[in-house]
Amino acid sequence: MKAIFLSNPGKPSSYIFKDIPIPEAVPGFAVIQIKAFGLNHAEVHMRRGEWSEIHEISGIECVGLIHSCPGNEFAVGTKVAAIMGGMGRTIPGSYAEYTRVKVGNVVSIESDLSWEELAAIPESYATAWSALFRNLELKEGQELLIRGGTSSLGRAAINLAVNAGVKVTATTRNLDRATALKDLGVQDVVLEAPELSKRLPYKSFDAVLDLVGNSVIMDSLEIVHRGGRVCIAGWLGGLAPVKEFNPLLQMPTGVHLSFFGSPHFGLPGIEVSDVPMQKIAEDVAKGRYNAKPSQVFRFDDIAKAHEALEQGQGTGKLVVKVSD
Numbered sequence: 001m002k003a004i005f006l007s008n009p010g011k012p013s014s015y016i017f018k019d020i021p022i023p024e025a026v027p028g029f030a031v032i033q034i035k036a037f038g039l040n041h042a043e044v045h046m047r048r049g050e051w052s053e054i055h056e057i058s059g060i061e062c063v064g065l066i067h068s069c070p071g072n073e074f075a076v077g078t079k080v081a082a083i084m085g086g087m088g089r090t091i092p093g094s095y096a097e098y099t100r101v102k103v104g105n106v107v108s109i110e111s112d113l114s115w116e117e118l119a120a121i122p123e124s125y126a127t128a129w130s131a132l133f134r135n136l137e138l139k140e141g142q143e144l145l146i147r148g149g150t151s152s153l154g155r156a157a158i159n160l161a162v163n164a165g166v167k168v169t170a171t172t173r174n175l176d177r178a179t180a181l182k183d184l185g186v187q188d189v190v191l192e193a194p195e196l197s198k199r200l201p202y203k204s205f206d207a208v209l210d211l212v213g214n215s216v217i218m219d220s221l222e223i224v225h226r227g228g229r230v231c232i233a234g235w236l237g238g239l240a241p242v243k244e245f246n247p248l249l250q251m252p253t254g255v256h257l258s259f260f261g262s263p264h265f266g267l268p269g270i271e272v273s274d275v276p277m278q279k280i281a282e283d284v285a286k287g288r289y290n291a292k293p294s295q296v297f298r299f300d301d302i303a304k305a306h307e308a309l310e311q312g313q314g315t316g317k318l319v320v321k322v323s324d
Contacts, residue, residue, distance in 0.1 A: 001019070001020060001021070001022050001096060001097040001098050002017055002018070002019055002096070002097050002299070003017070003018055003019075003020050003057050003092070003095065003096035003097065004016070004017055004057065004058070004095035004096065004299075004302050005017070005018050005056045005057055006046070006047060006054070006056045006057075006058060008049075009049075009054045009055070009056045010049050010054050011049040012047070012048050012049055013047050013048075013049070014047075014303070015047075015095075015302050015303060015306075017300075020096075022067070022097075022098045023092070023098055023099065023100035024100075025068035025069070025070045025100075026070065026100070027070050027071050028071060028102060028103060029069075029070075029100045029101060029102055029103060030066055030067075030068070030069040030073065030074055030080070030082075030100070030101055030102075030103050030106050031066070031067040031068040031069070031098060031099070031100050032062065032064045032065065032066060032067060032080060032082055032098065032099055032100075032101060032106070033064045033065045033066075033067045033097070033098055033323075034062045034063075034064040034094055034096060034097055034098060034099060034322045034323075035062075035063055035064040035065065035115035035118075035119075035321070035322055035323055035324075036062070036063055036064075036115040036116050036118065036119035036319055036320060036321045036322055037059055037061055037062040037063070037094040037095070037119055037319070037320055037322070038061055038119050038120055038121075038122065038123055038124065038152075038293075038317050038318070038319050038320075039305055039306070039309050039317070039318040039319070039320065040060055040061070040123055041235075041236075041309070042060055042088075043058045043059065043060065043088065043306075044306065044309060044310060045239065046058050046088065046089075047306065050239060051089070053086075053089035053090055054088075054089065055088055055089055055090060055091060055092055055093055056092075057088065057092040057093050057095055057096055057099075058088045058093045058094075058095045059087060059088045059093030059094030059095040059096070059099075060083070060084055060087050060088045060089075060093060060094065060123060060262075060263075061081070061082065061083050061084070061087070061094060061119075061122045061123040062081070062082050062087075062094035062099065062119070062122075063079070063080065063081045063082075063109070063115060063118040063119045063121075063122065064079075064080065064082075064115075064322075065077055065078065065079060065080070066078040066080055067098060069103065071103060073103040073106075074103070074106065074108060078108050079108065079109055079110065079111070079118075080106050080107060080108050080109065081106070081107055081109050081118065081121070081122040081277060082094070082099070082101040082105055082106045082107075082122070083105055083122050083123055083126055083262070083265050083266075083272055084105055084123075084262055084263055084264075084265040084266060084272075085101055085102040085104065085105030085265065085266045086102070087099065087101060087105070089263070095302065095320075097299075097322055097323065102266055104266045104271065104272065104273075105265060105266040105272055106272070107272050107273060107275075107277045107278075108278075109277055109278055109281050110278065111281045111282070111285060112285065113281060113284060113285055115321060115324075116293055116296045116319045116321050117284070117291070117292060117293065118281065119293070119317075119319045119320075119321075120152075120291055120292065120293040120316065120317035120319055121277070121280060121281060121284060121291060122277070123262060124152045124153045124155075124156040124317060125156045125160070125275070125277070125280050125291075126262065126265065126272065126275045126277065127153060127156075127233055127260065127262045128153055128156040128157035128160055128209075128233075129160055129275050129276070129280070130260050130262075130270075130274070130275060131157070131209055131231045131233040131260040132144075132157060132160055132161055132164075132166075132209065133160075133164075134260070134274075135229070135231040135233075135258045135259075135260050136207045136209065136229045136231050136258075137229065138161060138164065138166050138206075138207060139166075140164060140165035140166065141165060141166070141167070142166055142167065142206040142207060143166075143167045143169070143204065143205050143206050143207075144161055144166050144167065144168050144169070144205065144206065144207045144208070144209065145168075145169045145170075145171070145200075145205045145207070145208045145209070145220075145223055146158060146161070146168060146169070146170045146171070146208075146209045146211065147171045147192060147196070147208065147209070147210045147211055147212045147216060147220065148171065148172075148192070148210075148211030148212050148234055148236045149170025149171055149172055149181050149186065149189070149211075150170075150172045150173075150174070150177045150180070150181065150315060151211055151234065151236060152294075152316055152317040152318075153211055153233070153234055154170065154209075154211050154234075155184060155290075155291075155315070155316055155317075156289075156291070157209055157211075158170060158181065158184045158185065158186055159184060159185075159288075159289035159290065159291060160280075160289075162184065162185035162186070163283065163288055163289065167187055168185065168186050168187060169186065169187060169188045169189070169190065169205075170186045170188075170189055170190075171189070171190050171191065171192035171196065171212075172189060172191070172192060173191070173192045175189065175191055177189075177315060180315050183290070184290055192212065194215065194216055194219060195219055196216070196219055196220075196223070197219050197220075197222035197223050200223055203222075203223070203224065203225040203226070203228075204223075204225065205223050205224050205225070205228060206224065206225070206228050206229070207224060207228060207229045207230070207231070208220045208223050208224055208228075208229075208230045208231070209231055209233060210230060210231065210232045210233070210234070211233060211234030211235075211236055212234065212235075212236045212237040213232055213234055213235035213236060213237045213238070213239075214232070214235065214237065214238070214239075214240060214241055214242045215237030215238055215240065216237060217230070217232055217242060217257075218242065218245075218250060221250075221251060221252055221255050221257060222252060224255055226252070226253065226254035226255065227254055227255075227256075228255055228256070229255075229256040229257075229258070230255065230256065230257050230258070231257075231258050231259065231260055232257075232258075232259045232260075233259070233260045233261075233262075290316075291316070291317075292316065293316060293317045293318065293319040294313075294315055294316035294317060294318060295308060295313065295318050295319070296318075296319050296320075296321055297318070297319070297320045297321070298320070298321060299320060299321065299322045299323075301320075302320060305318055305320055
């Protein structure tokens with residue numbers, strides 16, 4: 001099989017192609033024939049050597065067909081999605097024609113969506129759903145601010161929240177994209193800024209989904225009312241830590257702060273099967289979510305795909321199609 005390798009894992013790298021054997025079937029794992037995979041900013045950080053765990057075959061998600069599964073958790077030929085479970089970090093990832101994934105990180109999906117349409121769903125929608133409905137515990141009628149709304153994760157979160165009857169405000173660094181966000185059902189769009197709380201109605205939101213990350217998280221805590229919830233689930237503003245964070249002095253009273261990290265999918269209590277992936281795919285097929293990939297690249301064009309990702313091209317998920 002053909003696989004895409006980092007030329008120098010752990011340091012700034014470019015991609016090279018190699019022919020290697022198809023992974024052998026082992027108990028507790030499923031071998032997947034990959035049809036397509038979505039691109040993620042985590043993979044950019046891996047290529048730059050900015051991640052603590054980096055496998056030479058990158059990629060943290062994919063969709064495809066079960067090639068083999070010794071434990072019979074999935075029948076051969078089953079259409080599936082796979083997320084995390086060490087993919088691209090501690091085990092070979094999805095930048096290949098086949099990969100081997102822990103069965104707990106695989107879910108079956110019955111759908112007539114094309115492979116590239118399916119590939120736009122797994123990581124973004126699983127993370128968004130978990131952050132919104134597990135960490136933030138959102139309910140119909142509540143008011144939510146999403147910081148980083150034009151990212152693929154932000155758009156997934158908007159789709160899910162609006163469909164659940166949540167009133168959504170979103171931020172963007174480019175107000176030229178406000179119309180695209182409002183087309184998703186956002187009630188208001190504001191310009192992203194480090195001290196956004198000073199420009200918003202004081203303590204007006206029930207929840208904040210912070211996809212910008214550590215660089216603005218202290219500001220996000222000032223945006224929700226007492227009893228409100230803030231969840232960090234992205235790092236669009238970079239990976240630098242919060243400097244001199246002192247909860248006793250800096251956190252508002254009665255505000256809940258949590259983190260959702262998709263690398264934890266598959267661990268006890270954070271099962272991929274908890275996410276209603278089948279229903280999400282059905283809602284995409286019915287047109288309830290605008291979840292089509294913004295661009296689709298060929299497998300051989302991985303470098304062009306990453307260039308588009310880094311430049312922020314498109315208004316949705318970038319997808320690489322491996323085979324028909």
